[in-house]
Amino acid sequence: MGYRCxxxxxxxxxxxxxRGVRCPYxxxxxxxxERPVHIKRVPAE
Amino acid sequence: MNVEIVxxxxxxxxxxxxxxxxxxxxxxxxxxxxxxxxLAIDYVNIYDNTSVLFDEQLALRLGLIPxxxxxxxxxxxxxxxxxxxxxxxxxxxxxxxxxxxxxxYSTELVSADPSVASAEAVPIVKLAEGQRISLEAIARLGTxxxxxxxxxxxxxxxxxxxxxxxxxxxxxCGMCVDACPxxxxxxxxxxxxxIDERACSLCRLCESVCELDWIKVETYPDSVIFTxxxxxxxxxxxxxxxxxxxxxxxxxxxxxxxxxxxx
Numbered sequence: 001m002g003y004r005c006x007x008x009x010x011x012x013x014x015x016x017x018x019r020g021v022r023c024p025y026x027x028x029x030x031x032x033x034e035r036p037v038h039i040k041r042v043p044a045e
Numbered sequence: 046m047n048v049e050i051v052x053x054x055x056x057x058x059x060x061x062x063x064x065x066x067x068x069x070x071x072x073x074x075x076x077x078x079x080x081x082x083x084l085a086i087d088y089v090n091i092y093d094n095t096s097v098l099f100d101e102q103l104a105l106r107l108g109l110i111p112x113x114x115x116x117x118x119x120x121x122x123x124x125x126x127x128x129x130x131x132x133x134x135x136x137x138x139x140x141x142x143x144x145x146x147x148x149x150y151s152t153e154l155v156s157a158d159p160s161v162a163s164a165e166a167v168p169i170v171k172l173a174e175g176q177r178i179s180l181e182a183i184a185r186l187g188t189x190x191x192x193x194x195x196x197x198x199x200x201x202x203x204x205x206x207x208x209x210x211x212x213x214x215x216x217x218c219g220m221c222v223d224a225c226p227x228x229x230x231x232x233x234x235x236x237x238x239x240i241d242e243r244a245c246s247l248c249r250l251c252e253s254v255c256e257l258d259w260i261k262v263e264t265y266p267d268s269v270i271f272t273x274x275x276x277x278x279x280x281x282x283x284x285x286x287x288x289x290x291x292x293x294x295x296x297x298x299x300x301x302x303x304x305x306x307x308x
Binding site: 035040041045 | 085086088089090093104105
């Protein structure tokens with residue numbers, strides 16, 4: 001699962017063995033999930 | 046049956062139906078609400094959505110947008126030759142590609158068929174700087190039976206036609222005039238006069254304040270005041286006519302079935 005740092009906008013891979021979630025570039029701790037590239041079909045109801 | 050049109054424009058109609066049963070008026074109302082097909086967005090292919098709304102919320106909002114529908118151009122997916130798989134006869138594609146900062150409106154949906162467009166500018170979502178939406182919406186015909194998004198008629202209803210009679214013995218004390226919340230009654234020439242009988246809501250407050258029972262509020266048994274409104278997808282006149290045609294078709298079908306049972 002790909003994430004992106006909301007501070008420096010860099011793509012980040014989370015190392016689950018490391019105890020905390022942190023951007024390796026800027027140290028920011030808020031990461032957002034990247035939207036998958038496939039097209040999502042949603043029923044309008 | 047007699048029809049007297051009281052008010053008529055593209056979206057709203059008010060008329061008095063005389064010489065009909067309440068059952069007929071109710072079937073007309075139900076036909077307008079649930080039987081007349083309209084186009085509405087059925088599903089959405091979302092390419093990108095960085096707005097504050099979830100994909101599902103965005104799709105629901107798109108589904109509820111009224112789309113102008115030419116009912117002669119499209120058929121219901123269940124009746125289409127493609128067996129509902131989707132073809133230009135039973136579905137139309139609309140695309141939306143917008144980027145903030147702005148408010149995305151339904152009029153920004155670009156349709157593959159120019160005759161299909163949003164009936165009015167409905168705000169979809171407010172986009173902040175850098176937020177964008179890119180999607181393809183597929184609109185199909187459907188009826189109000191399946192989902193409210195396919196309901197062309199809104200606020201369709203009827204009420205009894207009031208008949209207010211004031212006794213000649215009335216002393217015009219004015220209590221009924223004061224009690225009436227819709228100002229249907231006035232005092233003129235020392236008598237109580239009814240100025241707008243059809244505006245009466247049949248609350249009977251005038252009757253209850255008159256201790257001598259000189260005023261009576263009744264209804265005509267075979268007349269109704271019908272009010273109907275369209276969501277904009279179909280003109281109101283077409284909606285009413287198609288609803289009547291629908292009653293006729295269903296009555297014919299019932300007649301045929303009964304004929305089969307008899308035979």
